[in-house]
Amino acid sequence: MAVAPRLTALAGQFLGTPFPLRLRAWDGSEAGPPAEPVLVLRHPRALRRILFRPGELGMARAWVAGELDVEGDLYRALEGMAVLLHGRRPPMAGRARLAAVREMLALAGRPLPVPLPPPREEIRRRGGPTHSPRRDRQAISHHYDVGNDFYELVLGPSMVYSCAVWDEDTMSLEEAQAAKLDLICRKLALREGDRLLDVGCGWGSLVLHAAQHYGVRAVGITLSAEQAAYARERVAKEDLGDRVEIRVQDYRETADGPFDAVSSIGMAEHVGAVRYREYADRLFGLLRPGGRLLNHQIARRPLPDESAYRADPFIDAYVFPDGELAPLGRTVSLLEDAGFEVRDVESLREHYALTLRRWVRNLEADWADAVRLTSPGRARIWRLYMAASALSFEHGRIGVNQILATRPTPDGDSPLPLRPRAWTERGGGRRAS
Known part of the structure; x- marks a missing residue:
C-alpha cells in the first residue's frame, strides 16, 4: 500500500x-x-x-x-x-x-507506539526549581552558548539578538539594528557621564553604542560565558575598557547601584511570572530617583483563564527553556506595583517579523556553515523557531513592546522631554559632544 x-x-x-x-x-x-x-x-x-x-x-x-x-x-x-x-x-x-x-x-511498521529517545538537542533540565539562579544559568547556557560564530552567521555584524527598528528608508538589517540601539539611548535620555546598566547585555552591542555615541559609563551583565567573552573582546578592540564593563552576573546579584538608566532588552522573557515582581523591585532599587528604565519584552495575548497558560512545548524544549510570555497589561501593572511611573509604551510587533525573516535568510544563505558550526539538529531548530515566530508576530499572536518607566523623584521632576515622543525623532536625543 x-x-x-x-x-x-x-x-x-x-x-x-x-x-x-x-x-x-x-x-x-x-x-x-x-x-x-x-x-x-x-x-x-x-x-x-x-x-x-x-x-x-x-x-x-x-x-x-x-x-x-x-x-x-x-x-x-x-x-x-x-x-x-x-x-x-x-x-x-x-x-x-x-x-x-x-x-x-x-x-509506521510498529504494532505499538514505542517511544523513541528525543534528539540530543532537547534540554535535560536540572539545577533546582524553575527560575532559581542555578537553573536560569542552565537555561541561558542552553540557548546562548552554542557558538559565537553561529550567532555571527545568523545575526550579522550588528550581533544584536532582539527586534530591529525599520522604516521605509532602511536598507539593511545592520541599519535597522543601529536605529534600534539609538532609539533606546534616546528614550533613556542618556547624557555624557551617565551610568547605564544593561541587563542581559548579549554580545555587548548596546553598551558599546551608548559609550561611543553618548559618552556613558556602562555595565553589561549576562549569564552566558560565551557572550561575555565576545563582548569583552569587542570592548578591548574599541579601547573602551575604562568606560564599559562586562560581567557574568545574575540581575539578582547586581548590587552596585545607583544607575542613571537601566536597559533590559529581550531579557525579561526569561524571568518568569514567579520572579517578575522581584525583577521589577531589583531594577527599581538599582536606579537613582529620576532614573529611567527601558524594558523591551515580547508579550502574548491575555487568556480568559490565565492559570491555563503553558509555554510553547517546542520553544520550551529546544529554544528558550523555562521562558514565559506575559500580557502587556500584567507587565505594566507589575512595574507600577514596584514603584515605577510608566511614561510610554511602544509596540514594535511588525518590526520583529521583519527582523526574524532577515535572520532566517542569513541562516539559509550559509546553511552548510551553520550545520558545521553547531549540528544539523541545532540549525534546523533555529530555522523552524525563527520562521514560526515571524508568522506569530505577523498574525498578532504575540507582540513586542518597549516600556519606558522612571523611578519618581520626591518633587516629581522628570528628565524626559516635555513632548512624550520627542525622543523618537532622529537627532532628538542628547548626545555627547
Missing part, C-alpha cells in the same frame, strides 16, 4: 477537512494538492514520534531529528502545519479513532 495517500486520508478524518499540504512519504509516494509545499516524512520514525506525542512536540522532535522536512515555501508550509496541529477537530467516534491510529501504526 502506498503510504502517502492513505496517511492524507486518515489525517483528513481527524481534521474533518482535506490535508492542507502535499505529503511525500518514505516509500516515495505522494498525495495532496500539487501546488502546496511538500511535507516530507523521510522515515517511519517521524510518524511514530507524532503518534506517541501528538501535537507540536512530537512533530518538532521529528523535525529536529531530520525525519520530517519541508520542500518549498517554509512559511506557507508552517501555516499548513498549524492547521494540522491546531485545526478544529470534529468529534470522532472512539472505535473509528482507534482504528485510524492502529492503521497509522501499521504504516
Whole structure:
C-alpha cells in the first residue's frame, strides 16, 4: 500500500477537512494538492514520534531529528502545519479513532507506539526549581552558548539578538539594528557621564553604542560565558575598557547601584511570572530617583483563564527553556506595583517579523556553515523557531513592546522631554559632544 495517500486520508478524518499540504512519504509516494509545499516524512520514525506525542512536540522532535522536512515555501508550509496541529477537530467516534491510529501504526511498521529517545538537542533540565539562579544559568547556557560564530552567521555584524527598528528608508538589517540601539539611548535620555546598566547585555552591542555615541559609563551583565567573552573582546578592540564593563552576573546579584538608566532588552522573557515582581523591585532599587528604565519584552495575548497558560512545548524544549510570555497589561501593572511611573509604551510587533525573516535568510544563505558550526539538529531548530515566530508576530499572536518607566523623584521632576515622543525623532536625543 502506498503510504502517502492513505496517511492524507486518515489525517483528513481527524481534521474533518482535506490535508492542507502535499505529503511525500518514505516509500516515495505522494498525495495532496500539487501546488502546496511538500511535507516530507523521510522515515517511519517521524510518524511514530507524532503518534506517541501528538501535537507540536512530537512533530518538532521529528523535525529536529531530520525525519520530517519541508520542500518549498517554509512559511506557507508552517501555516499548513498549524492547521494540522491546531485545526478544529470534529468529534470522532472512539472505535473509528482507534482504528485510524492502529492503521497509522501499521504504516509506521510498529504494532505499538514505542517511544523513541528525543534528539540530543532537547534540554535535560536540572539545577533546582524553575527560575532559581542555578537553573536560569542552565537555561541561558542552553540557548546562548552554542557558538559565537553561529550567532555571527545568523545575526550579522550588528550581533544584536532582539527586534530591529525599520522604516521605509532602511536598507539593511545592520541599519535597522543601529536605529534600534539609538532609539533606546534616546528614550533613556542618556547624557555624557551617565551610568547605564544593561541587563542581559548579549554580545555587548548596546553598551558599546551608548559609550561611543553618548559618552556613558556602562555595565553589561549576562549569564552566558560565551557572550561575555565576545563582548569583552569587542570592548578591548574599541579601547573602551575604562568606560564599559562586562560581567557574568545574575540581575539578582547586581548590587552596585545607583544607575542613571537601566536597559533590559529581550531579557525579561526569561524571568518568569514567579520572579517578575522581584525583577521589577531589583531594577527599581538599582536606579537613582529620576532614573529611567527601558524594558523591551515580547508579550502574548491575555487568556480568559490565565492559570491555563503553558509555554510553547517546542520553544520550551529546544529554544528558550523555562521562558514565559506575559500580557502587556500584567507587565505594566507589575512595574507600577514596584514603584515605577510608566511614561510610554511602544509596540514594535511588525518590526520583529521583519527582523526574524532577515535572520532566517542569513541562516539559509550559509546553511552548510551553520550545520558545521553547531549540528544539523541545532540549525534546523533555529530555522523552524525563527520562521514560526515571524508568522506569530505577523498574525498578532504575540507582540513586542518597549516600556519606558522612571523611578519618581520626591518633587516629581522628570528628565524626559516635555513632548512624550520627542525622543523618537532622529537627532532628538542628547548626545555627547
